Amino acid sequence: MRRAWRLPALFLLTGAFAATGSAFGGDTAMTAVFPVLFVLLAVIHSPLVFPAPVPAAEAARRSAVDGRPVVYWRPGCTYCLRLRLRLGRDASRLHWVNIWRDPAGAAAVRAATGGDETVPTVVVADRPHINPDPAWVRRQLPPRT
Structure with a gap:
């Protein structure tokens, strides 16, 4: 069960780190884009689809x-x-x-x-x-x- 959620979890963590890095860099557009993009990737690679x-x-x-x-x-x-x-x-x-x-x-x-x-x-x-x-x-x- 846990194995099926590893890739989606990795996408979510990567998105959070990318958004945080963009926020500290002052790039507000990418701060908003990264979470949406990585949540979408997590959902389509999850067992939910x-x-x-x-x-x-x-x-x-x-x-x-x-x-x-x-x-x-x-x-x-x-x-x-x-x-x-x-x-x-x-x-x-x-x-x-x-x-x-x-x-x-x-x-x-x-x-x-x-x-x-x-x-x-x-x-x-x-x-x-x-x-x-x-x-x-x-x-x-x-x-x-």
């Missing part, structure tokens, strides 16, 4: 029932963020597994990628796809009912 993660076993079970893809991701991954943002509201229709919170999910990714933890890894019909195009992922979703 992604739908609630589920354990890998539960995601696989749900996927077998409803046919929706499983996405293995980790906080701080720019490719995961790109996938999440490009999917928009459709992201909530996938099963998201945070590999930093779930060792079984990390093991599944390592098995699919040949030993490394390359994310996002999207599993559709028991076939892994490493860093797929978001438009392709959207086409893999079952029709809304």
Whole structure:
């Protein structure tokens, strides 16, 4: 749990130090810009941007029932963020597994990628796809009912 918040916390601390340095330097514009910029970076790299993660076993079970893809991701991954943002509201229709919170999910990714933890890894019909195009992922979703 703590590991997922390290990068956002680092962004917040960096923003606070940058704003403090700008304030002491007399640059009021940057003093206002730095906190906003670094809070934004912290939010988009935090677990808050992604739908609630589920354990890998539960995601696989749900996927077998409803046919929706499983996405293995980790906080701080720019490719995961790109996938999440490009999917928009459709992201909530996938099963998201945070590999930093779930060792079984990390093991599944390592098995699919040949030993490394390359994310996002999207599993559709028991076939892994490493860093797929978001438009392709959207086409893999079952029709809304």
